[in-house]
Amino acid sequence: MVGQWQSQDAIAGNPGFPAFYVPFAKALYSATKRRFPIWIISHAGHVLAPRGKKILTTSEDSNAEEVKDIYGLRGQVEHKLAFLRTQVPKEMKLVIIGHSIGSYFSLEILKHAPELPVIRSILLFPTIERMSESPKGRFATPLLCWLRYALYVPCYLLLKPWPEKIKSLVIRMALQMMDIPREFSCLNTLEPFCLVNAAYLGSQEMREVVKRDNETIKEHLPKLIFYYGTTDGWCPKEYYDNIKKDFPEADIRLCEKKIPHAFILNFFREVADMVADWLKDDLSKIIAPPHPPTAEKIVKELRENVKDQ
Numbered sequence: 001m002v003g004q005w006q007s008q009d010a011i012a013g014n015p016g017f018p019a020f021y022v023p024f025a026k027a028l029y030s031a032t033k034r035r036f037p038i039w040i041i042s043h044a045g046h047v048l049a050p051r052g053k054k055i056l057t058t059s060e061d062s063n064a065e066e067v068k069d070i071y072g073l074r075g076q077v078e079h080k081l082a083f084l085r086t087q088v089p090k091e092m093k094l095v096i097i098g099h100s101i102g103s104y105f106s107l108e109i110l111k112h113a114p115e116l117p118v119i120r121s122i123l124l125f126p127t128i129e130r131m132s133e134s135p136k137g138r139f140a141t142p143l144l145c146w147l148r149y150a151l152y153v154p155c156y157l158l159l160k161p162w163p164e165k166i167k168s169l170v171i172r173m174a175l176q177m178m179d180i181p182r183e184f185s186c187l188n189t190l191e192p193f194c195l196v197n198a199a200y201l202g203s204q205e206m207r208e209v210v211k212r213d214n215e216t217i218k219e220h221l222p223k224l225i226f227y228y229g230t231t232d233g234w235c236p237k238e239y240y241d242n243i244k245k246d247f248p249e250a251d252i253r254l255c256e257k258k259i260p261h262a263f264i265l266n267f268f269r270e271v272a273d274m275v276a277d278w279l280k281d282d283l284s285k286i287i288a289p290p291h292p293p294t295a296e297k298i299v300k301e302l303r304e305n306v307k308d309q
Contacts, residue, residue: 008038008279009088011080013100013127013262014205015198016043021099024268031276032283039088044079045071045197071197073204077108084109084116093286095279096121100234100261101205104128110223111216120282122225122275125261127234129212131205136233144203151199217247225278226252232261 008028010021018040025038067075084094096118098106103126110121127134132141217224228240237254244252259267 008032008036008095008097009041009084010038011041011096011098011102011105012043012046013102013125014043014046014201015194016046016102017194018042018047020264024264024272027269027272028275031272032279036283036286039083041080041083043071043076043197043201046194046201048191048194071200073104073201073208076201077105077112080105080109081113084113092117094118095282097124097275098122098126099124099264100127101201101209104205104209107213107216107220110220111213118223120225120279121220121223122227122278124227124271124275125229125232125235125263126226127205127209129209129235129239131209131234132207134234134236134239137206140202141206144199144206148199148203212243214246217250221247221250224250226250227255227274228253229255229259229261231258234261 010025010028012018012021021040025040029036029038067078069075070079088094094117096106096109098104098121103123106121106123107128109116110118131137226240226243228235228237230237240252240254243250257267257270259270263271
């Protein structure tokens with residue numbers, strides 16, 4: 001039925017390699033009884049375009065703002081808005097799931113596109129304030145803001161000449177050593193262009209993600225679910241305590257399972273099951289289309305595109 005479709009959009013953290021989120025998307029799709037399509041939205045410049053695919057030089061979104069810094073924070077917001085406005089059917093209700101800096105982008109989407117039919121936004125391990133002051137931020141700030149330029153040249157000299165077979169072998173060995181499923185394999189993790197853009201975005205995060213956007217949070221509070229970790233070096237428990245104090249009526253949850261910030265590596269099933277449970281009431285009110293766009297097809301195409309890179 002028109003107006004009753006539902007999609008779930010997962011916005012990646014940084015680096016925004018979508019292959020890392022495929023197992024989570026598949027688990028969430030299964031946990032929601034395979035009734036609703038799921039899209040993984042990466043970040044501009046963090047993934048190489050698949051061979052033979054057309055790259056748009058201008059946005060098809062008539063509402064898009066012209067942003068010169070397309071790989072920075074503001075450009076990334078426009079990147080997500082362009083996808084949601086031009087690639088998702090207008091009658092489709094939306095659940096936006098943001099992880100890490102993806103939570104920041106989720107709030108920006110609510111702020112800049114109130115016309116989008118977002119019924120719920122879930123912010124997982126949200127880096128939405130004081131990133132440079134966090135334990136990991138204090139270490140990452142000098143590396144990303146000042147030393148990253150010194151890493152660009154060796155990065156290009158060392159990685160650019162490598163054949164794809166060598167890159168693929170290195171990634172498989174690394175994943176095996178870390179006991180991470182091979183499904184995560186993604187050549188973009190060793191692609192200088194993508195690494196440089198990820199580092200650049202990280203530098204902006206350290207400099208600009210400082211003050212929590214309380215105004216946007218207050219305006220959209222009924223739609224929001226926050227999930228903080230107890231061992232998170234990017235958004236420590238202190239941040240949870242502060243936002244809980246400022247918004248006592250909000251749905252702000254603290255992890256009781258010691259799930260790490262990078263849950264997508266080894267805890268994607270646990271988080272997918274939790275998210276599906278949180279969405280149970282919302283989804284029960286939605287009538288799924290008889291033949292919705294299948295997430296399995298989307299995931300299959302994504303994996304094929306990743307293999308082609």
